[in-house]
Amino acid sequence: MKVAGIMSGTSVDGIDVAILEFEHHFKVLGFHTVPYPDDVRQAILSVSNTQVHTADIARLSYLLGELYAAAVKETCTKIGIPLAALNLIGSHGQTIFHEGEPIDYLGYRIASTMQIGEPAVIAKRTGVTTICDFRADDIAAGGKGAPLVPAVDFRIFRHPEISRIALNIGGIANITVIPANAYIENIEAFDTGPGNLVMDALMGDARFDRNGETARRGKVDQELLRELLRNVYYDQAPPKTAGREQYGPDFVARFAHLKQADAVATAAELTVHTIAKAIARYPGAEEVIVSGGGTHNAYLMERLGAVLKQEVRTATEYGIDNDAKEAIAFAILAYESFHGRPGNVASATGAARAVILGKCSVP
C-alpha cells in the first residue's frame, strides 16, 4: 500500500509531501516540497487567527485543495511512480486556528481547531481516498488535539527488543518513551523543558546559534544553571506540558548579566540537563533518537552525548529526514485510520481515550 502524507506547517513555507510504502513496516519512497506562491502565503497569513471574511476562508480552503493535489502529483512524477499507484492520502491541512485548552463559549466548555485545504478536492483531483482533520477527533475526545507526533514516533521507532526514547528538540524539547515491544498504551510523551528557544532568544538578531559555535566559546555559569534547574516543573511526573510563554522575556532576562557566549552556553546546558533529568526517569531506555532543529547544533548534540548514558542518534540514521518527518507522520496516521486503528496517544494529548483520527473523502 502506497500512502502520501501532506503537511504544510505554521511557518507557511510550502507544501511537504512524503510518499511511503507499507508492507510489514514502511519505507519512505520519496519526499518533495512545493513552495507556496507568495500570494497564497499572504492569503493564508491573512486568515490565520485573525479578523477575516468568511468567503476568504472558504475560497482559500478549496484553492489549497487544488494546490495539495498538484503537489502530490508533482511528487509522484519526481519519485517516478504513477499517481494511480497511490492508495491513500493523509492531509494535515493548513492550521488557521488552534485552541486545545477549552474556553467558556456560549455556556459550554469548547476547545477547537481549524485546518483548511478541502480534501474532497484532493480526492477528486488525484483519484485517491483522502483523510483529513486528524486533530478534530482528539479534541472531540477531550484532548488538546496536539501533539500527534508521539503516536508516529511509536510507529517509526518501536522495536521488539530495544527500548527507545524519541527526543524532539524544537523551541520546546519533548520526548516519547517507547519501551521494547510496547503497545501504544505503554508509551509516554511529555515536554522536558526548553529546546532551542532560550538559546535562540539570547542570540538576538543572529536568530540561532549556528552549529553551537557561540555556546562552544562560552563558559557555563554553574550557579545560574543550578538555580534554573531548581524549577519544580523538571521534577514533576508526566504528563506535563511546557508552554513557550514560561520561557519568554522574563526568563531570558535572567541571563542578562552574562556575556552572550556564556549565556548561550548556560542555556544550552539547561536544555541538555532538563532533557537528561526527564530521560533519567527511564533507566531501561537504551537509545535516544533525536530529531528537530536541535540536531543541527553540533555542540548541543555533543553535550547530549556526553551527559546521557544512552546512545544518542539522529532520526536521519533511521531513514527519517528531519524536514520530511511531519509529512511522513500524516501518511502513517492516515494508514492507521484507514485500518480502523486509533492514532492519538491519550496520555500525550490529554484525551479521554485513544480514537481513530480523521475524516475520509473518497474520489
Add this chain to the structure above:
Amino acid sequence: MKVAGIMSGTSVDGIDVAILEFEHHFKVLGFHTVPYPDDVRQAILSVSNTQVHTADIARLSYLLGELYAAAVKETCTKIGIPLAALNLIGSHGQTIFHEGEPIDYLGYRIASTMQIGEPAVIAKRTGVTTICDFRADDIAAGGKGAPLVPAVDFRIFRHPEISRIALNIGGIANITVIPANAYIENIEAFDTGPGNLVMDALMGDARFDRNGETARRGKVDQELLRELLRNVYYDQAPPKTAGREQYGPDFVARFAHLKQADAVATAAELTVHTIAKAIARYPGAEEVIVSGGGTHNAYLMERLGAVLKQEVRTATEYGIDNDAKEAIAFAILAYESFHGRPGNVASATGAARAVILGKCSVP
C-alpha cells in the same frame, strides 16, 4: 439500518432531526426540531458570509457539534428508540458561505462552500458514525454544490411503474422528473421559474398570500401574463437555473399598474403556467407531487390541479412532512454515501459526474 439526518437551514431557526429506518425502502420513524438558543443563533448570523474572527468560526463549529449531538439524543428519546440503535448520522451542517459559481481567485477558478458543526464531535458524543460536508464533493466535481434535493426526490418518489414529477414551490419553483423505473442518470431537474417570491413581494407587509385568498379575489391580467410568459427562459431546454435576482424589484414593478389582488392573481397564474410549460415537456409523467411553502396556498394548488393534466398531490400524502424533508434528505444521502453510491444529480448541479458525497467521521 437506522439513520438520523440533521439539518439546520439558512433561516437559522433550529436543528431539525429526522430518523429513518431503511429496509428495502425506508420509513420515517420520527422528526423533531430543537430551536437554537438566541445567543447561538446570533453567533451563527455573525459568522455567516461576513467579516469575522477565525476563532469564532472554529469555536462555533465545535459548539454546533455538541448541539447537533444533543438534538439527535433528544430525538431518539422522543421517538423512543435507544441512541445505540442508530447506525449512521448524516449532518448537513450550518452553511456560513456558499459560492457555487466559480470566481477568479489567486489565479484559479474557485467555487466553494462552508458548512460548520464538527462531525467528529457528533460521532464521539453519540457513538455513531457521522457523514458531513455533502456539498463539497459536488463542488470538487465541478458542480454548484446545489441543489442536492433532486437526488433525494429520486430516492423518495421513484416508482417502478409510475412516471412522476416532484415539484417544489419555494421562492423559485423547480421540478425533478423521475421516469418509471428510472436510474438516477435518467432524471432531470431544473428551475421552472417563479414560485412564491413574486406573489410574496406583491403582498408587501403581509409577506405572503395566506391560503391564496388575495389571488382568489383578483382577476388575471391576461395581457401582462402573455407578455411575461414570452420570456425566453421558459422555452429553453434544461438544465437551467432561475436566479432570485431575475424576479427582483424591476420585475415586480411590471405589476405596479394593477390592483393588488389582480397583481397577485396574475403572479400566481405566472407561477402555474411556467410550471405547466416545464411539465409539458414530459407528456409521459403521470403524477405531480408538490412540496414547499406553495403547498399551503390552496388557491395555487387548485389552479395547478386545473391546469395540469396530471394528478396533483402533496408530498405529505407520501409520508414526507414538508418541514422534515431536508432532514430526511440528509439521512438518505448519508445512507447512499455509506453504501458507496453517488448522491448528486450531475445534470442538476452541473457536476461533471455523479460522485459519492460527504466525509465520514467515526466514533
